[in-house]
Amino acid sequence: MPRMEQAAVDLVLPAELTIYQAADFKSRLLAPGPVTRDRVFDASAVERADLAGLQLLLLAQRECTAAGHALVLSQPSAALSELLALLGLGECFTLES
Numbered sequence: 001m002p003r004m005e006q007a008a009v010d011l012v013l014p015a016e017l018t019i020y021q022a023a024d025f026k027s028r029l030l031a032p033g034p035v036t037r038d039r040v041f042d043a044s045a046v047e048r049a050d051l052a053g054l055q056l057l058l059l060a061q062r063e064c065t066a067a068g069h070a071l072v073l074s075q076p077s078a079a080l081s082e083l084l085a086l087l088g089l090g091e092c093f094t095l096e097s
Contacts, residue, residue: 010040017050017080018052019051022056035064038069043077047077
């Protein structure tokens with residue numbers, strides 16, 4: 001049976017995805033330039049996130065959608081998954097276990 005290739009990770013999300021890291025994270029988020037394919041963010045290390053961090057993820061999602069692509073959150077941590085579910089944002093993203 002052929003093995004499916006995993007998409008390359010575009011960005012590894014930091015452990016702290018909060019207002020205190022928002023400026024640095026935004027610059028890394030926007031650095032790659034125009035979206036030409038689905039973007040994959042490794043979300044496995046996120047231990048803590050707040051609304052500022054989620055706003056930046058939603059910004060990335062909006063840019064991907066506008067370009068006809070998806071933002072994939074790969075291996076979302078329990079903390080991030082719980083926050084997305086609590087706020088009803090889980091369906092805004094493609095989540096990959």
